[in-house]
Amino acid sequence: MEMANSIVKLRGYKDGLHLIITPKFSLTDVEEAIQELMDGMNQPLAGTSVHIDMSPSLLTDDDLKELETHLIQKHDLVVSGVSVVDEKCEPPILAAPATHNISTSLPAENLPDFGKAQIVRQTIRSGQTTSCLSGSVIIYGDVNPGGDVVAAGDIIVLGTLRGSAHAGVHGKLSAVIIAMELVPLQLQIGSYVNRPPIGQKPRGYPEIARVGAEDIIIVEEFIKF
Amino acid sequence: MGKVIVITSGKGGVGKTTSTANLGTALAMIGKTVVLVDADIGLRNLDVVMGLESRVVFTSMDVIEKNCDLDKALVKDRRVEQLVLLAASQRNRKDDIKPEQMQDICERLKEIYDFVFVDSPAGIEQGFHNAAAGAEEAIIITTPDVSAIRDADRIIGLLQNQNIEPINLIINRLSPALVKKGNMISKNDVLDILNIDLLGVIPEDTGVIASTNRGIPLVHNDGSPGAEAYMRIARRMTGQRIPIPEMRDDNFFSKLLTWFSRNQ
Ligand SMILES: Nc1ncnc2c1ncn2[C@@H]1O[C@H](COP(=O)(O)OP(=O)(O)OP(=O)(O)O)[C@@H](O)[C@H]1O
Ligand SMILES: [Mg+2]
Numbered sequence: 001m002e003m004a005n006s007i008v009k010l011r012g013y014k015d016g017l018h019l020i021i022t023p024k025f026s027l028t029d030v031e032e033a034i035q036e037l038m039d040g041m042n043q044p045l046a047g048t049s050v051h052i053d054m055s056p057s058l059l060t061d062d063d064l065k066e067l068e069t070h071l072i073q074k075h076d077l078v079v080s081g082v083s084v085v086d087e088k089c090e091p092p093i094l095a096a097p098a099t100h101n102i103s104t105s106l107p108a109e110n111l112p113d114f115g116k117a118q119i120v121r122q123t124i125r126s127g128q129t130t131s132c133l134s135g136s137v138i139i140y141g142d143v144n145p146g147g148d149v150v151a152a153g154d155i156i157v158l159g160t161l162r163g164s165a166h167a168g169v170h171g172k173l174s175a176v177i178i179a180m181e182l183v184p185l186q187l188q189i190g191s192y193v194n195r196p197p198i199g200q201k202p203r204g205y206p207e208i209a210r211v212g213a214e215d216i217i218i219v220e221e222f223i224k225f
Numbered sequence: 226m227g228k229v230i231v232i233t234s235g236k237g238g239v240g241k242t243t244s245t246a247n248l249g250t251a252l253a254m255i256g257k258t259v260v261l262v263d264a265d266i267g268l269r270n271l272d273v274v275m276g277l278e279s280r281v282v283f284t285s286m287d288v289i290e291k292n293c294d295l296d297k298a299l300v301k302d303r304r305v306e307q308l309v310l311l312a313a314s315q316r317n318r319k320d321d322i323k324p325e326q327m328q329d330i331c332e333r334l335k336e337i338y339d340f341v342f343v344d345s346p347a348g349i350e351q352g353f354h355n356a357a358a359g360a361e362e363a364i365i366i367t368t369p370d371v372s373a374i375r376d377a378d379r380i381i382g383l384l385q386n387q388n389i390e391p392i393n394l395i396i397n398r399l400s401p402a403l404v405k406k407g408n409m410i411s412k413n414d415v416l417d418i419l420n421i422d423l424l425g426v427i428p429e430d431t432g433v434i435a436s437t438n439r440g441i442p443l444v445h446n447d448g449s450p451g452a453e454a455y456m457r458i459a460r461r462m463t464g465q466r467i468p469i470p471e472m473r474d475d476n477f478f479s480k481l482l483t484w485f486s487r488n489q
Pocket of ligand 2 (some may be wrong): 270344345346
């Protein structure tokens with residue numbers, strides 16, 4: 001099931017209904033769009049629970065609280081959870097997110113649960129960014145030069161990683177980056193940076209990057225976990 | 226009902242205008258009705274490449290400002306029938322036109338013509354957005370160098386977000402001899418990164434500059450490698466199955482391939 005207008009989309013996933021909010025709109029716009037969406041539905045949704053997916057730094061916490069109340073009072077919808085993601089990471093947003101520089105280490109107990117993974121079914125092209133600040137990212141495609149992937153957990157690219165990847169963005173140093181072909185412009189894990197030599201050729205086998213014993217990012221053939 | 230195709234690249238000077246002029250002329254030569262829309266406002270040059278500069282009286286700006294009807298602003302080509310040009314105003318700037326206005330013009334043109342080609346300006350700003358506003362399909366022009374490919378990739382992302390589909394690729398100025406020496410990125414490497422369908426490859430051809438200066442599109446210059454390549458693309462665009470030949474720097478092979486493509 002998929003209902004959409006330009007500001008909000010309602011999608012059915014395995015774990016239930018998700019309300020996906022696209023970036024750049026104000027709370028009033030979003031509320032209006034939801035009204036429009038509900039008006040256009042031919043089956044009543046009252047009583048169901050929805051999960052909100054939205055881009056980082058879009059609505060403030062207060063906005064979110066208000067939106068939750070609004071959904072309950074006006075539409076009888078219960079918010080089951082909120083994920084700060086990029087529209088299930090598709091399509092990628094087109095500007096580098098402000099989240100990029102927040103790689104300061106959080107105390108361990110504040111780290112979010114990294115169990116969730118976002119699946120991106122497209123190539124991340126130059127100028128595009130996809131980020132998952134609550135878990136790992138799996139990309140069914142390539143990451144091209146100028147493209148950026150940011151994740152709280154691991155980054156797995158089932159294609160060629162030619163752009164930049166930042167895993168463990170909140171400071172999780174056990175995060176890894178795996179790609180079928182690893183020829184990146186830059187890799188980051190936590191606050192560690194690795195710039196491979198320019199002009200590196202694809203090796204023809206999958207590789208894994210992780211933080212090694214000497215506090216440097218090491219890259220080696222990926223065989224198994 | 227025809228289709229609106231934007232010809233764009235991101236990077237400047239890679240051959241958008243050359244390709245618009247030659248593909249449009251080639252399609253008209255094989256019997257299609259074609260209109261070329263110059264969306265490079267302020268830098269009018271499609272009319273120069275087409276050799277129609279002296280015939281331009283009205284531009285798309287005049288149509289928008291209702292100084293004249295759309296059909297009055299269309300300039301007929303001097304050589305090929307069923308080929309017309311809608312020129313861009315040189316007095317205006319890229320943001321003097323709104324996307325909706327461009328869209329409206331394209332909608333009206335595709336009622337009449339089989340192919341509406343929009344020659345986009347370089348860049349990813351307003352001018353590009355205007356050019357893409359009325360388009361349902363796109364042709365990306367890139368040259369085999371890192372920065373052109375990077376910009377092409379960026380543009381593909383933007384077009385995909387606008388649900389423009391299909392987005393096809395033309396690789397321009399490929400020099401097989403340089404590829405062979407390892408001094409130029411190969412066709413396959415370009416395709417590997419951009420990962421969209423290839424319409425064709427145009428070789429580096431000194432005839433292009435001469436034809437630009439004379440205002441006679443290269444496709445009139447029968448037999449030149451560039452002309453052959455554009456003709457093949459045009460035929461591919463009408464649904465004919467024309468294979469993309471592997472380019473060889475070897476003289477014997479290129480002669481053989483030209484011979485084969487002529488006799489198809
Ligand atoms: N295949 C080719 N072989 C040799 N020269 C070429 C070829 N294609 C284009 N050129 C030359 O490259 C220059 C730029 O071409 P053109 O004006 O078509 O590019 P453009 O992408 O439209 O540029 P702009 O971004 O400024 O609009 C011209 O001088 C043209 O003659
Ligand atoms: Mg041009």
